[in-house]
Each structure stands twice: as C-alpha cells, then as structure tokens.
Amino acid sequence: xxxxxxxxxxxxxxxxxxxxxxxxxxxxxxxxxxxxxxxxxxxxxxxxxxxxxxxxxxxxxxxxxxxxxxxxxxxxxxxxxxxxxxxxxxxxxxxxxxxxxxxxxxxxxxxxxxxxxxxxxxxxxxxxxxxxxxxxx
Amino acid sequence: xxxxxxxxxxxxxxxxxxxxxxxxxxxxxxxxxxxxxxxxxxxxxxxxxxxxxxxxxxxxxxxxxxxxxxxxxxxxxxxxxxxxxxxxxxxxxxxxxxxxxxxxxxxxxxxxxxxxxxxxxxxxxxxxxxxxxxxxx
Amino acid sequence: xxxxxxxxxxxxxxxxxxxxxxxxxxxxxxxxxxxxxxxxxxxxxxxxxxxxxxxxxxxxxxxxxxxxxxxxxxxxxxxxxxxxxxxxxxxxxxxxxxxxxxxxxxxxxxxxxxxxxxxxxxxxxxxxxxxxxxxxx
Numbered sequence: 001x002x003x004x005x006x007x008x009x010x011x012x013x014x015x016x017x018x019x020x021x022x023x024x025x026x027x028x029x030x031x032x033x034x035x036x037x038x039x040x041x042x043x044x045x046x047x048x049x050x051x052x053x054x055x056x057x058x059x060x061x062x063x064x065x066x067x068x069x070x071x072x073x074x075x076x077x078x079x080x081x082x083x084x085x086x087x088x089x090x091x092x093x094x095x096x097x098x099x100x101x102x103x104x105x106x107x108x109x110x111x112x113x114x115x116x117x118x119x120x121x122x123x124x125x126x127x128x129x130x131x132x133x134x135x136x137x
Numbered sequence: 138x139x140x141x142x143x144x145x146x147x148x149x150x151x152x153x154x155x156x157x158x159x160x161x162x163x164x165x166x167x168x169x170x171x172x173x174x175x176x177x178x179x180x181x182x183x184x185x186x187x188x189x190x191x192x193x194x195x196x197x198x199x200x201x202x203x204x205x206x207x208x209x210x211x212x213x214x215x216x217x218x219x220x221x222x223x224x225x226x227x228x229x230x231x232x233x234x235x236x237x238x239x240x241x242x243x244x245x246x247x248x249x250x251x252x253x254x255x256x257x258x259x260x261x262x263x264x265x266x267x268x269x270x271x272x273x274x
Numbered sequence: 275x276x277x278x279x280x281x282x283x284x285x286x287x288x289x290x291x292x293x294x295x296x297x298x299x300x301x302x303x304x305x306x307x308x309x310x311x312x313x314x315x316x317x318x319x320x321x322x323x324x325x326x327x328x329x330x331x332x333x334x335x336x337x338x339x340x341x342x343x344x345x346x347x348x349x350x351x352x353x354x355x356x357x358x359x360x361x362x363x364x365x366x367x368x369x370x371x372x373x374x375x376x377x378x379x380x381x382x383x384x385x386x387x388x389x390x391x392x393x394x395x396x397x398x399x400x401x402x403x404x405x406x407x408x409x410x411x
Contacts, residue, residue: 004309034139035271036271036273038310042385042387044324049231050235051181052182052227057215057216058216060216061214062227064213065214076335077339078335079329079331079332081329087335090332091335093324094323094336094370095370097371098324099374099375099376101375102236103177104271105269110179113179130386132379134310136309171276171278189318189364192353192355197352198350198364201351202344202351205350232369233369242406248316249316250316251318252317252318274410
C-alpha cells in the first residue's frame with residue numbers, strides 16, 4: 001500500500017514549526033497500519049528535524065547553537081547574492097537534513113513520548129515550504 | 138511484505154554501542170530478501186549512526202569532536218534543568234540523526250565492509266533506549 | 275514493487291559529484307510510479323547530500339565550512355594511520371549522512387526545483403564509491 005500527499009507550511013522566517021499533526025493526518029488518511037512514513041522537504045535552505053517537544057527552550061538553544069556554528073555574514077562564504085543568511089541556511093540544511101523516515105504502528109507515527117517533528121526554517125524572511133509525505137505499508 | 142519489531146538497548150552513559158547484530162536478526166526474522174530496513178530511535182538525546190567498524194579510536198575521536206563542538210555546561214544554553222549534558226545531547230542528536238534506512242539484499246543488511254550501525258548515547262548517565270525496526274520488501 | 279540496483283562513482287578526491295541522473299535512471303528502470311527511493315553509500319568517509327543545484331559556489335562554501343569545522347591534521351584526533359584527512363572524513367560523513375530517502379512521483383524523483391543529489395567525497399585522494407539504490411512503490 002502506497003499513499004502520497006503533501007502540504008505547504010508558511011514560515012515567519014527563521015525558527016521551527018511543529019508539523020507532526022499534519023503528518024499524522026496524512027498517515028491516518030493512508031490507512032496504513034504498519035509501515036514507514038517518509039517526510040520530505042523540497043528545499044535546501046530549511047530542514048526537518050526530530051526534536052524534544054516539551055520545552056521550547058530546546059529549539060531556542062538549537063537556534064543559538066547554529067547561529068554560532070554558521071553565523072550570518074560569515075566572511076568564509078562566497079555565495080552571498082541572496083543575502084548574509086543564505087549560505088548559513090544551506091549549511092544548516094545539510095547538517096540537519098531534509099528527509100525523515102518515521103515508522104508507522106497501529107495506524108500512527110511511532111514517535112517516542114518526547115519526540116516532535118519540526119520544519120526548521122533557516123532563512124530570516126518568511127517562506128512557503130512544500131512538504132511531501134509518502135506512507136508505505 | 139512489512140515486518141516490524143523492536144528492542145531495548147541499555148547504555149552505560151555517553152558512548153556508542155554496536156547494534157548491527159540485533160538489527161540483522163530482525164531482518165532475518167522478516168524473511169525479506171530485497172528491500173529496505175528503517176532503524177528508528179524513539180529518543181532525542183541519543184542517536185543512530187553508520188560508522189567505521191574496525192578501529193574503536195574512530196568513535197573515540199567522534200566523542201572528542203562532539204565534546205569540543207557542543208561542550209557540556211556551555212553558557213550558550215538555557216535548557217539546563219536536567220544537567221549540563223542535556224542540551225549538548227539534543228544538539229548531537231539533531232546533528233547526527235535518529236532514523237536510518239539501510240538497504241536489504243539477499244536477506245541481509247547491505248552494509249559496506251567497514252560500516253557498522255551504532256546507537257550513540259549522548260547523556261552521561263546510563264539509559265534504556267528503545268529501537269524500532271521496520272523491514273519492507 | 276521492489277527494485278534494487280547500484281552503480282560506482284569514481285571520485286577525484288575531496289569534492290561533490292552530481293549523481294541525480296544516475297539515480298533517476300534507476301528510478302525509471304524500476305517502473306515505480308509512486309513510492310520512495312533509498313540511496314545508500316557503502317562507505318564511511320564520504321557522504322550523500324541534498325544540496326542547492328544552481329550555484330557551484332554553494333558546494334565550494336560547504337567545503338570551506340567543513341575544512342574549518344573538522345580541519346585535516348587536527349591534533350584532537352588519534353585515528354591518524356591513514357593520513358591527516360581520514361578522521362575529518364569520518365566526522366564529515368557522520369554529520370552529513372550516507373543514506374537518503376527521496377519520494378518518487380509520476381515515475382520520477384520528487385525533488386524540489388533547486389535540489390540536487392550529490393555524492394560528497396571527503397578523502398583527499400581519488401576513490402571508487404559504491405552506491406546502492408532501492409525503489410519501493
């Protein structure tokens with residue numbers, strides 16, 4: 001059984017958005033009981049992550065960590081035509097990934113109690129991001 | 138054909154544990170000859186990695202690298218209620234990932250000669266970690 | 275429907291190679307219309323990445339970033355028998371990953387307009403790298 005659908009996520013610029021509910025709705029629509037779910041982001045300056053879902057400070061700290069690791073305007077970078085946050089966004093995307101696979105059990109995403117699925121926008125300006133979900137089981 | 142099962146990994150605190158044998162046993166039980174195997178860790182302060190399997194110094198060096206990149210007690214972090222190693226553990230988990238897909242060929246994981254599958258505990262204290270394996274083919 | 279095949283990529287040493295055409299050819303051969311494609315690299319000192327495909331400076335900047343993050347000859351590392359670039363290559367591989375899942379729609383990889391699939395060689399010397407592709411749908 002193969003099911004595929006997608007949705008758009010409007011972002012407000014840099015920061016992470018919980019997309020677990022939207023993915024779960026597509027898993028339910030798929031009617032797959034046991035299998036896997038691929039979540040795929042069709043962009044290279046944002047990413048998807050599994051992250052602690054209880055304390056928002058965790059995602060704030062991840063932003064701070066990334067801002068130190070790949071600072072905007074870093075003189076190391078030559079790809080600067082789209083602005084000082086563009087190349088850092090690509091770096092963050094490559095380090096954290098834009099495709100996730102989560103198992104499906106009992107018709108639901110088999111996440112741990114403290115795991116959430118987040119779309120992480122790395123550009124400073126608002127974007128529309130496309131997420132494609134494929135469920136197989 | 139879809140097969141799903143899991144196992145627990147007791148860790149002794151920070152460090153990596155070879156789980157390739159346990160995953161391979163489930164692949165064999167699945168009776169899938171050709172397909173894919175998803176290995177999923179239901180936690181956000183540990184991760185899964187494909188890593189060189191011959192010289193243990195490689196994993197020791199990876200620990201040293203991570204300890205420098207995201208040091209315990211880093212004043213950058215605000216999420217500190219669970220201790221100085223908690224937020225660094227989330228950072229390491231996001232950077233290295235908690236879901237892997239490995240192809241299955243001839244009823245076995247199609248790893249390269251030097252590839253092993255490791256559960257990487259990032260907290261300093263011992264934990265029990267849950268791994269879910271789904272084989273499709 | 276499950277299809278599996280592979281190909282070799284000769285690299286010229288450190289740098290990234292677009293393998294999207296080769297993967298797409300196998301997706302077409304699989305005759306899968308809707309599903310997922312796993313691309314797997316059987317090595318631990320190279321990686322696979324989804325990266326911006328328009329401006330080669332992006333990949334040049336990623337090299338510069340990694341060279342700063344995990345420099346060759348870093349005195350932190352003990353696994354040095356194969357040379358000063360060996361352990362940095364393992365670090366880069368663990369941070370960027372060696373297994374990708376890309377959805378398949380209409381018989382093609384459902385990449386975004388600006389997404390390319392690259393094999394990223396992290397060793398300074400030329401290698402032959404083996405890529406295994408599994409398509410399920």
